[in-house]
Amino acid sequence: MINFKTGGPFVTRFAPSPTGALHLGNVRTAILNQLLARQSGGKFLLRLEDTDQERSTFAAEAAILWSLSWLGLAPDEPVRHQSLRLGLYKKAVDRLMAEDRAYPCFCSEAELEQDRLEAAAKNLPPRYSGRCSRMSDEERAERLRRGDAHAIRFRLPEKAEVAFTDLIKGQVSIPAGAFGDFVLLRSNGWPSYNLAVVVDDADMGVNLVLRGEDHLTNTARQILLYDALGLTAPAFAHHGLLVDPEGKKL
Numbered sequence: 001m002i003n004f005k006t007g008g009p010f011v012t013r014f015a016p017s018p019t020g021a022l023h024l025g026n027v028r029t030a031i032l033n034q035l036l037a038r039q040s041g042g043k044f045l046l047r048l049e050d051t052d053q054e055r056s057t058f059a060a061e062a063a064i065l066w067s068l069s070w071l072g073l074a075p076d077e078p079v080r081h082q083s084l085r086l087g088l089y090k091k092a093v094d095r096l097m098a099e100d101r102a103y104p105c106f107c108s109e110a111e112l113e114q115d116r117l118e119a120a121a122k123n124l125p126p127r128y129s130g131r132c133s134r135m136s137d138e139e140r141a142e143r144l145r146r147g148d149a150h151a152i153r154f155r156l157p158e159k160a161e162v163a164f165t166d167l168i169k170g171q172v173s174i175p176a177g178a179f180g181d182f183v184l185l186r187s188n189g190w191p192s193y194n195l196a197v198v199v200d201d202a203d204m205g206v207n208l209v210l211r212g213e214d215h216l217t218n219t220a221r222q223i224l225l226y227d228a229l230g231l232t233a234p235a236f237a238h239h240g241l242l243v244d245p246e247g248k249k250l
């Protein structure tokens, strides 16, 4: 297994969403990523995850870039913007659709809320019921022909338990059932966080993803996506979060 000291060179990245100013927790993640890249003779990259069109602002982006440069955390290559890479995400989804690893989901907000309530009543984490995955081919084709609004979801493999070795936590296993078929593309054609991260990290040659442990379940989703897209997953390391005396994220 690779380790921080002997592994590398590591291509790492920092991937903030420009929806507000950087907080201390983000800055720590960026510093660790830059140090690992430097120590191993690799590269430190920066990607702005600006796919939330309502919440991303140019002012937040400018503040993040200014703060990183002030902190001596400028990236080793020009910054990437996810909003300028939509074609890449669409290509990945077309491939998954062609291989029946993804399907259109026509569910309304009300139906999805119903699913969330039902899961909560059974003390389960909120997850999609899989309603549209069971739709007949005829109905699916008819609704697509009619132009009904739809998202695209990933079809989870039968046995979706994911196990991996985390460079900080050691052996991690996320049980099947921790999440359902998740969204890849929203109905407006913009990618979900999980799809965009996998496509971009692979395209940018990132071989070590170091981020907060609040992303552990996302890592499981992402490993399934790397597999479905025939891509090699990077090494993963999840650090603890910076919290205040009440245990709330800083």
Ligand code: GLU
Pocket (backbone or CB within 6 Å): 014, 015, 016, 017, 049, 197, 210, 211, 215
């Ligand atoms: N945009 C995500 C965040 O700010 C990035 C997480 C990741 O590093 O993959 O939490």
